[in-house]
């Protein structure tokens with residue numbers, strides 16, 4: 001078990017098909033106390049998540065759910081203080097929350113741009129800032145932000161230029177955190193998935209486009225949520241104790257650079 005007793009906050013964890021949920025499941029398997037956070041989280045979802053994890057892992061997983069809109073700084077502060085009240089500490093944050101819209105540049109209205117930036121980039125900033133207050137006091141802690149290959153290759157798969165730019169911002173933000181907070185013993189890294197079979201693809205990729213993308217991937221398949229979860233597990237565990245400011249590509253070889 002790589003995370004025995006560790007308090008892990010996973011944000012963007014409401015969908016049983018999503019990367020956040022897969023990460024929660026894998027972390028629970030490794031003994032973590034999981035805090036599943038999402039803007040849509042409610043009691044029924046938490047219960048579904050726990051039932052699903054317990055069934056797959058044969059464990060009585062230690063898991064709670066909290067609602068949070070990460071675009072609001074006060075919501076992020078509230079979640080962090082609720083976790084501290086309950087567990088007394090926080091060991092890691094995985095931020096997998098985001099919104100996507102597939103639009104060409106000229107179709108992007110001001111409001112589309114603001115929504116994507118407010119959740120994907122400002123939300124990542126808000127969450128990191130809230131948790132870094134705790135990590136700085138502890139002089140310990142790990143952050144993993146989930147960005148996207150869209151940030152590295154200039155979009156063109158799922159999501160428009162606003163999505164790609166927001167994820168590029170997440171890359172730079174995370175690297176800056178790694179540099180500024182490294183001396184305090186805090187690590188921060190990014191995972192860049194490519195097309196992954198989750199609800200995020202619904203309505204954003206046609207069957208034809210999906211096949212075309214798969215054809216160009218050396219490993220000849222789309223990513224699975226658990227593939228991304230595995231990289232997150234590595235990055236929050238002590239296996240990566242000397243890794244910070246890194247970008248881990250989980251893309252089947254589709255973007256080798």
Ligand SMILES: NC(=O)c1ccc[n+]([C@@H]2O[C@H](COP(=O)([O-])OP(=O)(O)OC[C@H]3O[C@@H](n4cnc5c(N)ncnc54)[C@H](O)[C@@H]3O)[C@@H](O)[C@H]2O)c1
Nearest residue numbers: 012015018019039069070096097098148194195196198200
């Ligand atoms: N699926 C893909 O092909 C793919 C590819 C590259 C990167 N990613 C990234 O992976 C991450 C996980 O995406 P996913 O594929 O699991 O999709 P998903 O839609 O299942 O997960 C995103 C979650 O973020 C939550 N969310 C949205 N706005 C929020 C807010 N304001 N506050 C809190 N939570 C909010 C949603 O409710 C949802 O549960 C995202 O950051 C996404 O950009 C996904």
